[in-house]
Amino acid sequence: MASINIKLNIEKLGQLQAICKEFNNDKGELINVLHKAQHLFGYLPAEVQEVIAHELNTSAAHVYGVVTFYSFFTMTPKGEHPISICMGTACYVRGAEKVLDEFKRILKVKVGETTPDGQFSLSCLRCVGACGLAPVVLVGDKVFGRVAPDGVKDIIEEYSK
Amino acid sequence: MHLLVCGGTGCRASESETIFHDLKTTIASKGLENEVQVITTGCFGFCEKGPIVKVMPDNTFYTRVTPADVTEIIEEHVIKGRKVTRLLYINPETQESVSDSKHMGFYRKQIRIALRNCGFIDPENIDEYIGRDGYQALGKCLTEMTPEQVIEMMKKSGLRGRGGGGFPAGLKWEITRASMADQKYVVCNADEGDPGAFMDRSILEGDPHSVIEAMAICGYCIDGSKGLVYIRAEYPLAIDRLKTAIGQAREYGLLGDNILGTGFSFDIELRYGAGAFVCGEETALIHSMEGLRGEPTVKPPFPSVSGYLGKPTNVNNVETFANVPVIINRGAEWFSSIGTEKSRGTKVFALAGKINNVGLIEVPMGISLREVIFEIGGGIKDGKKFKAVQTGGPSGGCLTAKHLDTPIDYDNLIAAGSMMGSGGMIVLDEDDCMVSIAKFYLDFTVEESCGKCAPCRIGNKRLIEILEKICKGNGTMEDLDNLRNLGQVIKDTSLCGLGQTSPNPVLSTMDNFYHEYLAHVVDKKCPSGQCKALLRYIIDAENCVGCTACARICPVNAISGERKGVHIVDQAVCIKCGACLEKCKFNAVFIK
Numbered sequence: 209m210a211s212i213n214i215k216l217n218i219e220k221l222g223q224l225q226a227i228c229k230e231f232n233n234d235k236g237e238l239i240n241v242l243h244k245a246q247h248l249f250g251y252l253p254a255e256v257q258e259v260i261a262h263e264l265n266t267s268a269a270h271v272y273g274v275v276t277f278y279s280f281f282t283m284t285p286k287g288e289h290p291i292s293i294c295m296g297t298a299c300y301v302r303g304a305e306k307v308l309d310e311f312k313r314i315l316k317v318k319v320g321e322t323t324p325d326g327q328f329s330l331s332c333l334r335c336v337g338a339c340g341l342a343p344v345v346l347v348g349d350k351v352f353g354r355v356a357p358d359g360v361k362d363i364i365e366e367y368s369k
Numbered sequence: 370m371h372l373l374v375c376g377g378t379g380c381r382a383s384e385s386e387t388i389f390h391d392l393k394t395t396i397a398s399k400g401l402e403n404e405v406q407v408i409t410t411g412c413f414g415f416c417e418k419g420p421i422v423k424v425m426p427d428n429t430f431y432t433r434v435t436p437a438d439v440t441e442i443i444e445e446h447v448i449k450g451r452k453v454t455r456l457l458y459i460n461p462e463t464q465e466s467v468s469d470s471k472h473m474g475f476y477r478k479q480i481r482i483a484l485r486n487c488g489f490i491d492p493e494n495i496d497e498y499i500g501r502d503g504y505q506a507l508g509k510c511l512t513e514m515t516p517e518q519v520i521e522m523m524k525k526s527g528l529r530g531r532g533g534g535g536f537p538a539g540l541k542w543e544i545t546r547a548s549m550a551d552q553k554y555v556v557c558n559a560d561e562g563d564p565g566a567f568m569d570r571s572i573l574e575g576d577p578h579s580v581i582e583a584m585a586i587c588g589y590c591i592d593g594s595k596g597l598v599y600i601r602a603e604y605p606l607a608i609d610r611l612k613t614a615i616g617q618a619r620e621y622g623l624l625g626d627n628i629l630g631t632g633f634s635f636d637i638e639l640r641y642g643a644g645a646f647v648c649g650e651e652t653a654l655i656h657s658m659e660g661l662r663g664e665p666t667v668k669p670p671f672p673s674v675s676g677y678l679g680k681p682t683n684v685n686n687v688e689t690f691a692n693v694p695v696i697i698n699r700g701a702e703w704f705s706s707i708g709t710e711k712s713r714g715t716k717v718f719a720l721a722g723k724i725n726n727v728g729l730i731e732v733p734m735g736i737s738l739r740e741v742i743f744e745i746g747g748g749i750k751d752g753k754k755f756k757a758v759q760t761g762g763p764s765g766g767c768l769t770a771k772h773l774d775t776p777i778d779y780d781n782l783i784a785a786g787s788m789m790g791s792g793g794m795i796v797l798d799e800d801d802c803m804v805s806i807a808k809f810y811l812d813f814t815v816e817e818s819c820g821k822c823a824p825c826r827i828g829n830k831r832l833i834e835i836l837e838k839i840c841k842g843n844g845t846m847e848d849l850d851n852l853r854n855l856g857q858v859i860k861d862t863s864l865c866g867l868g869q870t871s872p873n874p875v876l877s878t879m880d881n882f883y884h885e886y887l888a889h890v891v892d893k894k895c896p897s898g899q900c901k902a903l904l905r906y907i908i909d910a911e912n913c914v915g916c917t918a919c920a921r922i923c924p925v926n927a928i929s930g931e932r933k934g935v936h937i938v939d940q941a942v943c944i945k946c947g948a949c950l951e952k953c954k955f956n957a958v959f960i961k
Contacts, residue, residue: 236660239641298564351381
């Protein structure tokens with residue numbers, strides 16, 4: 209455990225342990241713990257998983273198995289402005305793929321990657337349920353509806369510094 | 370007078386919160402707050418034209434409202450009593466504005482049972498739910514009926530599971546009741562993973578109490594005191610509203626110990642999903658709730674016998690639960706009088722894709738696809754030709770023009786090679802390539818396969834490789850045979866519902882659109898021009914003036930030609946980016 213304590217700063221480690229405690233260190237609550245931990249750190253790096261495994265009295269392999277099973281959990285840090293393109297069927301048939309291609313072209317990153325300056329990360333998600341606005345793009349929590357490929361530049365500019 | 374503002378996810382994405390806020394402050398500034406109430410409601414269903422503001426009692430239905438319209442609505446409609454005509458819905462056929470929702474084609478054929486309160490009440494106010502007979506069914510069950518009587522009523526109503534399987538709900542309750550244990554669980558499956566389906570989210574956002582009430586009734590019937598809602602973490606608004614509703618129900622003594630003084634105790638907790646489609650399968654869902662990877666296990670034992678933590682667990686879907694209080698209040702006979710012989714009641718569908726009226730609809734079982742698409746849905750977008758409708762999501766298949774008059778119910782859809790699923794209906798037009806659509810769904814399944822059993826994990830991967838080959842123009846006739854054979858093997862040998870249905874989009878498009886597969890394989894052409902690799906950009910010698918614009922924009926130097934001479938695209942080099950087509954001012958570049 210010593211090596212873990214060194215990598216995580218003491219304050220964050222305390223918060224993480226508090227989250228585990230909030231769920232009675234019950235390994236049945238692992239998914240709820242991971243949700244809160246990801247909210248705290250922005251992602252779930254190996255050292256965070258190891259602490260959780262230790263606190264919930266289970267193996268790091270088990271925690272890793274769960275983290276990698278669910279698409280909501282990520283082991284890579286997201287950009288300051290995470291961009292998600294809805295790839296649900298309704299958005300797909302209304303041209304979401306072309307919108308995605310345009311984001312990839314302008315940001316020069318692939319899906320799942322973050323721009324070198326840490327500003328933007330690009331991901332796809334399955335249906336936010338706003339099918340009336342298809343195709344839909346999310347930047348953080350903000351929803352952009354009826355996005356056309358030529359509107360992509362404006363969205364990126366809105367967030368660029 | 371009431372002003373109802375849609376607070377569903379779709380409308381909130383288009384500033385409905387600002388509209389609500391502005392309406393409220395303007396009303397207050399005119400000193401009208403005692404006469405006019407502004408209320409945020411759940412989804413009206415007509416998402417295409419959102420944000421929606423509805424004025425009661427005259428049912429005026431304003432569409433695509435913006436914050437800039439607020440003053441006019443209040444000055445004109447509220448104060449002077451004159452409708453703001455430019456915001457009314459325009460009937461696309463007659464081009465006339467429709468003054469109230471009762472005369473809109475979108476609503477006329479609908480019967481709203483599960484969605485009865487969505488768009489009528491403030492979901493964050495329990496009194497409004499109670500005002501519309503809310504918790505009356507729970508009271509009736511607890512004080513006037515035995516659990517056996519309630520189960521009998523559910524069985525008689527003919528209600529079947531709305532999550533996709535279609536298992537009779539009453540029978541499931543009876544089996545769970547018969548399982549003996551010290552603790553039993555009621556689980557509500559709100560892990561709506563089917564892309565393009567959003568009915569469960571709308572019900573939880575618009576009428577969370579109906580689900581809470583039904584779960585308590587189910588708990589009474591199966592003799593369980595604990596309820597769990599397994600909900601997608603991607604639905605923050607639904608989670609908030611559900612939490613608020615649970616808190617209010619506890620405050621009113623409708624959840625918790627000794628409900629209504631009857632000695633019956635029941636409470637509900639939330640469990641969050643984390644983005645795994647397979648968790649819609651009930652055994653996988655239960656493992657996920659236990660903090661494990663959401664992998665399914667072989668049934669039997671069914672969850673009704675051994676489920677959450679090994680205890681008997683009754684899993685029903687959100688929409689199934691939303692029907693329950695109405696059945697108790699209005700009777701099994703009334704409910705079973707709606708629908709077809711084997712599929713009673715109504716079904717909520719999420720209409721999306723290439724259709725004019727995207728939105729959420731609830732229609733009686735047995736309605737025809739034609740009525741849904743052309744009357745309620747307002748026909749195909751941009752006047753294009755109807756090609757197919759995909760139902761049942763990644764587990765379903767395509768219905769085509771020949772199925773337009775088939776009555777929609779569980780059994781007919783399966784007979785037509787598709788399935789009801791959770792109720793997603795994606796409408797496709799002549800521009801959609803069916804091979805690409807099959808590939809899209811398979812891509813989804815490959816990504817979402819949990820990897821536990823080989824047919825699903827490996828078989829679907831092989832299927833998509835073959836489809837990719839076909840879309841690139843390298844397919845052979847043998848590939849088409851392999852698709853069919855392999856698809857059938859995956860169906861027959863997979864462990865859970867995900868694998869058993871995953872080849873459906875491929876098999877059903879092959880059944881209905883075999884000529885498109887043939888076009889890709891034999892003629893190396895994509896009839897709808899969607900498969901990039903099969904397109905050819907060609908320069909028309911007659912229109913080309915030799916301006917060299919296309920040659921200069923081409924990123925791979927595939928275009929050659931002298932200034933003022935005809936240009937030519939080298940097909941071997943062309944990457945089909947389409948830059949030349951966009952650049953040409955003389956309509957000389959075209960796709961073949």
